[in-house]
Structure formats: C-alpha cells, structure tokens
Amino acid sequence: MQTSTRHADFAANLALAYGEMLDGVRPALQRVSLRVIGEGRQSELELRNNQTGAVDYWRVSKLRIVPDQAVFDTLVLARQEGDPARLMIRDRESARAVLTACPRIATLGGARGAWPKIAGLGAGALASIAAILFLLIPAMADRGADLLSPEVEVALGDAGFERTLTSLGASDCKSPEGVAALQRMTDRLSLGLDLPYPLQVRVVDDPMVNAFAFAGGHVAIFRGLIDLAQTPDEVAAVLAHEIGHVAHRDATRSTLRMVGSFGIVGLVFGDVLGASGAAGLSQRYLQSAYSREAELAADTFAHRQMNRAGLDPAALARVFVRLQAETGQGDLGVLRHLSTHPELLDRAEAALVAGSGARAEAVALSAQDWQALRGICG
Numbered sequence: 492m493q494t495s496t497r498h499a500d501f502a503a504n505l506a507l508a509y510g511e512m513l514d515g516v517r518p519a520l521q522r523v524s525l526r527v528i529g530e531g532r533q534s535e536l537e538l539r540n541n542q543t544g545a546v547d548y549w550r551v552s553k554l555r556i557v558p559d560q561a562v563f564d565t566l567v568l569a570r571q572e573g574d575p576a577r578l579m580i581r582d583r584e585s586a587r588a589v590l591t592a593c594p595r596i597a598t599l600g601g602a603r604g605a606w607p608k609i610a611g612l613g614a615g616a617l618a619s620i621a622a623i624l625f626l627l628i629p630a631m632a633d634r635g636a637d638l639l640s641p642e643v644e645v646a647l648g649d650a651g652f653e654r655t656l657t658s659l660g661a662s663d664c665k666s667p668e669g670v671a672a673l674q675r676m677t678d679r680l681s682l683g684l685d686l687p688y689p690l691q692v693r694v695v696d697d698p699m700v701n702a703f704a705f706a707g708g709h710v711a712i713f714r715g716l717i718d719l720a721q722t723p724d725e726v727a728a729v730l731a732h733e734i735g736h737v738a739h740r741d742a743t744r745s746t747l748r749m750v751g752s753f754g755i756v757g758l759v760f761g762d763v764l765g766a767s768g769a770a771g772l773s774q775r776y777l778q779s780a781y782s783r784e785a786e787l788a789a790d791t792f793a794h795r796q797m798n799r800a801g802l803d804p805a806a807l808a809r810v811f812v813r814l815q816a817e818t819g820q821g822d823l824g825v826l827r828h829l830s831t832h833p834e835l836l837d838r839a840e841a842a843l844v845a846g847s848g849a850r851a852e853a854v855a856l857s858a859q860d861w862q863a864l865r866g867i868c869g
Contacts, residue, residue: 507592508585509783512538512547515575523578525585527551527592536593538578549578554596568596582784639743641687641707647746648691648707655711656695664694664714669867672860673712676723679800679855680731684738692730696868700814702729704736706743714868719813723864727800727855728793728807728842735792741785790838794845801853808842 507526514521523538528548535548553571566586568578580586590596639647656662664670677692688708698715705711710733712726720726736742794804856864 508580508588509541509582510538510578510580510585510589512540513575513577513579514547515577520579523547525578525580525589527589534593536578536589551593551596554593556596566590644740644743645688645707645709647743648705648709651705651742651746652693652709652711655705659695659697659699661695661697664696664868666863666867666869668863669694669865672856672863673867675860676727676730676855676864677734679802680727680734680796682796682799684734684796686738690734690737694867702733704733704742706740706746708737709742710734710737717865717867720810721813722806723854723856723861724797724802724806725810725813726864727802728797728804728810731793731796732789732807734796735789736785738792739785739788741789787838787841790841791845794842798845800855802855804845805843808838808840811838811842 509522509524511520512523522541524541525539526537527534528537529535532552534551536551536554538547538549540546549568549570555569555572557567557569557577566580566589568580568589570576570578580589673692673694677690681690686708690708690710692710692712694717695711695713697713698718699713700715700719701711701713702716703711710730712730712733716729717726720729790807793807797804797806854861
C-alpha cells in the first residue's frame with residue numbers, strides 16, 4: 492500500500508512526455524522530461540534534464556517542426572528559426588502529447604534576410620550531423636542487425652567482452668562450483684527460448700554494480716551486483732532482463748550504432764578525439780539514448796521468463812529499489828536508462844504486478860549453489 496501511495500505522489504507530477512535534447516553547443520544528447528506551462532502566447536515548453544535536474548524553457552510560439560531532419564516517426568523541434576538546438580521525440584505517444592498541448596507549432600520555413608540565411612546554414616549543418624548521428628544511424632542499425640549472421644554476432648560479442656575486461660583491468664571469475672551454479676541458473680531462465688547462438692554468461696571480477704549484454708549471446712554480471720543482491724532470485728531477475736536484450740538483439744544494434752557513429756565523427760571532424768575518444772563519446776551518448784522502450788521490453792521478457800521458471804518476477808522490483816537506494820542514481824546496469832523516479836516506480840510496479848498472479852514455486856538456486864555463486868570470484 493505504501494508503494495502505491497508513493498507512486499501516486501510521483502504520478503501527480505508526471506511529465507507530459509520525454510525526449511532527447513541537443514543544445515547546439517555540445518555533441519551531447521540529453522534525456523529530458525517535457526511539460527507545457529503557462530497559457531496562450533506566454534506558454535513555454537519546460538525541458539528538465541533527467542540526470543542533472545537543469546531546466547530550460549522554450550517559448551511555444553517560437554517552436555518549429557523540422558521535417559527534413561526527422562527519421563521515420565521521430566518528431567524534431569527547433570527552439571526557433573536560426574537556432575541549432577533541437578528536441579527529438581521518438582515515442583509516438585510523447586510526440587502526440589506534445590503536438591496536442593502545442594497545436595499551433597509551425598513548420599520551419601525559409602529565413603528572411605542574408606544574415607539569418609548564413610546563420611541558418613551553420614545551424615542546419617550542425618543539426619543535420621546530429622540527425623545522422625542520433626536518428627539515421629540508429630535506424631540503419633536496427634535494420635543492419637537483421638542482416639548479420641549468428642557467427643558474426645558471436646565474434647562481435649567475444650571482442651566486446653574482452654575489450655571490457657581489458658579496459659577495467661579485470662578478469663572473469665572461474666570457480667568451478669560458481670560457474671556450475673551460474674550455468675544452472677542460466678539454463679532455468681532460458682527455458683523455451685530458441686536463440687541462434689548459445690548463451691555465454693560470465694561474472695566479471697569488479698566491484699561495479701552492473702550487468703549488461705553483448706552481441707552474440709554474451710552476458711556479463713559484475714561481482715558488485717552479486718554482492719549487492721540479497722537472494723539468488725534477484726540475480727536471476729537481472730540475468731533474465733539481460734537475456735531479454737540478447738533475445739531482442741539490442742546489443743548487436745548498439746554495436747552497429749557505435750561503429751557507424753565513429754565513422755561519421757571521423758569523417759566530419761577528423762580524428763581529433765583519437766579512436767578511443769571518438770568511440771567513447773559515441774557509445775556514451777548513443778547508448779544513453781537507446782530506447783527506453785527496449786528496456787521496458789527486456790523487463791517484460793524477464794517477467795515472463797521468471798514466471799516460466801517458477802520464480803518471482805517481483806525480485807526485479809527489489810533490485811530496482813535497492814540499486815536506486817545504493818547508488819542514488821538510476822543509470823547503472825539494468826537501470827542505466829532510468830533517469831526519473833516515476834519511470835523507476837513504473838518499472839518496479841510492473842514487476843510487482845507480474846508476480847501477483849501466481850505464487851513462486853521455488854528459488855533460483857539452492858542454498859549451496861547460492862553460496863557457490865557468491866564465491867565464484869574466490
């Protein structure tokens with residue numbers, strides 16, 4: 492009952508919609524919540540940065556739709572004519588909500604006078620590059636992932652996992668008893684799945700509270716997450732979520748995005764950042780913008796697989812809440828795309844609802860296997 496009350500408090504202040512903002516100065520895609528304040532010609536669109544809490548206001552009467560920079564169903568808005576700042580809204584419901592609340596938004600037209608035209612060229616070039624990086628490349632990656640063979644995906648995943656170990660200066664944990672316990676958990680959670688490659692789940696010997704999927708069936712669970720978990724079901728819930736990303740090929744799309752964006756950055760700006768810098772920039776911003784819908788789909792997958800295995804999907808809710816409490820941020824591991832409390836509560840509540848229809852029949856691991864998994868890194 493207490494959870495429902497807290498959710499109602501947050502729900503009362505829910506944003507109208509969500510989007511990603513480019514401020515026209517930095518190559519940083521910022522996740523923002525949106526709502527309209529005021530009335531008539533004085534009304535403004537409030538853009539609240541979900542990570543920093545910083546707020547920007549765009550006058551509704553000056554907003555312009557930019558159709559030539561939109562890809563597929565994305566709504567792209569300019570703050571005003573000649574301004575390089577852009578707001579990108581990918582979700583149809585969010586776009587519909589904004590257009591309903593701001594029915595008089597005009598389409599960006601030709602600038603009048605020489606200076607606006609010159610300024611508009613620079614702004615348009617920057618916005619076009621941004622559209623390629625953040626809209627066109629993701630759309631192409633979605634389609635390109637379907638063209639890769641399973642063997643190529645596995646090779647991409649192998650390389651990605653090894654690069655991660657190298658960058659962290661870490662190793663994967665190989666206690667025989669712990670590896671066997673993890674395999675039993677993986678087998679249980681993959682019941683009924685028909686994947687084009689075997690799941691390869693490994694534990695990384697690093698205190699970071701994290702877990703993520705790579706291309707080709709690879710999943711990494713960090714020791715810090717196992718240390719944080721209070722039950723094997725909580726680890727199983729996170730693993731089920733990551734297996735969802737594998738099944739949906741989200742990691743493959745993410746890899747293609749990173750490779751494509753690095754090529755565009757190098758082509759336009761040269762190798763001014765260095766290979767690792769450019770790739771890191773692209774990975775950070777493109778990954779942070781990678782569809783809240785993909786995370787929700789992985790949640791739903793986890794609920795189903797937990798139920799199928801006779802486990803309690805509500806364990807995922809407990810992980811969400813504990814990670815939020817421990818980190819103070821909603822942007823680590825399975826929470827990397829969470830940036831507002833209402834989203835966190837929605838996801839936790841969905842996990843609770845998914846587990847309310849049936850009683851869990853068992854736990855993910857026996858007491859002996861749970862101890863073996865907790866000691867997998869020695």
